[in-house]
Amino acid sequence: MMERSDTSEGDVIDFSALERELSSAVEADRRYRRENDAKLRAVSQKVGSYEEFRDIVSACHLKPLAKSDKNGTSRKQPWNPLFSPTKQHTQTSGLPYVRPHT
Template identity: 55%
Template structure:
């Protein structure tokens, strides 16, 4: 007797595996066509083959944050504020103007 539930599961797994193979194979051909410089770039293109670009209507929204106050790279901003050349100049301005 054929168990159709198991057969359907196997078919779905085979379809998913085939889609993954085709997607990664296409990414490999694109990477070769782009003449990537290193194997790491090639591998990264293949690894990212499952990603899809956002549509114009899609937005990245975090419900915990207000969209007005989003800082995407807070570490860089903090480091910039602490050690920016302008801030260093402002602190040491009197040394430059005394001469």
């Protein structure tokens, strides 16, 4: 009977690779469950076509908007984050910046 050494090089575990593999497997399981739940919901809703079914399943990762995300509330990010009405702007082409009419 041959004894194994506790410090043999074949027993080295790469914990970072193991953690990446576990994270990947957990995410794959979440995706499977999310898509399966969407499929079951689509079947119970008796969708009219396969395209509608496919759209429900492919959009299952999306989350509904919160009340604060809807129109009518103040926006924290401007439409164009590079434009600020208080700054003097110039274009990189060397042409002067023309401020839009307000």
